[in-house]
Amino acid sequence: MKYKRILLKLSGEALMGTRQYGIDPERLAEYANDIKTITDKGVEVAIVIGGGNIFRGLSGASKGMDRVQGDHMGMLATVINGLALQGALEDADIETRLQTAIKINEVAEPFIRRRAMRHLEKGRVVIFGGGTGNPYFTTDSAAVLRAIEIEADVILKGTRVDGIYNADPEKDASAIKFNSISFDEVLRKGLKVMDTTAFTLSQENKLPIIVFDMNKKGNLLKVVSGEEIGTVVNV
Numbered sequence: 001m002k003y004k005r006i007l008l009k010l011s012g013e014a015l016m017g018t019r020q021y022g023i024d025p026e027r028l029a030e031y032a033n034d035i036k037t038i039t040d041k042g043v044e045v046a047i048v049i050g051g052g053n054i055f056r057g058l059s060g061a062s063k064g065m066d067r068v069q070g071d072h073m074g075m076l077a078t079v080i081n082g083l084a085l086q087g088a089l090e091d092a093d094i095e096t097r098l099q100t101a102i103k104i105n106e107v108a109e110p111f112i113r114r115r116a117m118r119h120l121e122k123g124r125v126v127i128f129g130g131g132t133g134n135p136y137f138t139t140d141s142a143a144v145l146r147a148i149e150i151e152a153d154v155i156l157k158g159t160r161v162d163g164i165y166n167a168d169p170e171k172d173a174s175a176i177k178f179n180s181i182s183f184d185e186v187l188r189k190g191l192k193v194m195d196t197t198a199f200t201l202s203q204e205n206k207l208p209i210i211v212f213d214m215n216k217k218g219n220l221l222k223v224v225s226g227e228e229i230g231t232v233v234n235v
């Protein structure tokens with residue numbers, strides 16, 4: 001395997017499958033099976049999960065809701081997704097721990113870096129819920145932050161498109177995919193990989209990001225074994 005310790009970022013929307021809202025148990029089970037193929041090979045896996053399938057603070061604020069309150073709801077949504085993912089992983093016989101950035105002690109462990117790293121060393125998948133624990137941030141920022149903290153080799157951003165294109169491939173049929181691209185080039189070309197805060201944090205810490213299609217079975221294993229699918233963003 002090319003990578004020993006990875007941080008997988010899954011958006012909340014990824015969990016919806018073909019639904020308009022919420023969680024699709026079949027999609028969850030597919031993800032769990034894909035994750036199992038890499039834990040079986042000894043890869044240490046940490047996951048940051050989004051909440052957009054349930055609630056986003058920004059969309060609440062656009063309808064007049066207090067932004068901070070909305071963001072708290074968004075963070076709780078990520079915990080709901082984290083629990084669902086934990087259940088699916090356990091069904092696939094993977095040992096897991098859920099750690100949250102906001103304390104919900106009856107439900108999950110609080111985020112403790114050393115403990116998280118110990119879990120990973122023991123082969124447990126660690127799911128980080130609650131984002132960064134702060135409003136005005138995203139789970140992409142949480143993914144980069146946690147990846148740096150736990151000394152992950154790479155961030156794998158599982159999406160429904162198979163990489164970074166020079167235009168939106170869902171709207172423009174002539175869009176061309178990059179196999180690899182530098183952080184500087186992404187910024188120069190104004191491409192959207194992650195929000196600026198998350199992207200800059202990754203760039204400053206020289207942490208590579210791989211964007212790939214997580215909905216194709218077997219892709220996760222391919223990425224972790226170093227096959228060139230998706231797009232690698234590097235220094």
Ligand code: UDP
Pocket residue numbers: 010011012013049050051052053055056057058070071072073074075077078130131132133134135136137138139140141142
């Ligand atoms: N959120 C937050 N702080 C964080 C991470 C998330 O306040 O550090 C809130 C924010 O309201 C966000 C929501 O949680 O809209 C869900 O996260 P995100 O939008 O990143 O989820 P995704 O798009 O990955 O599903």
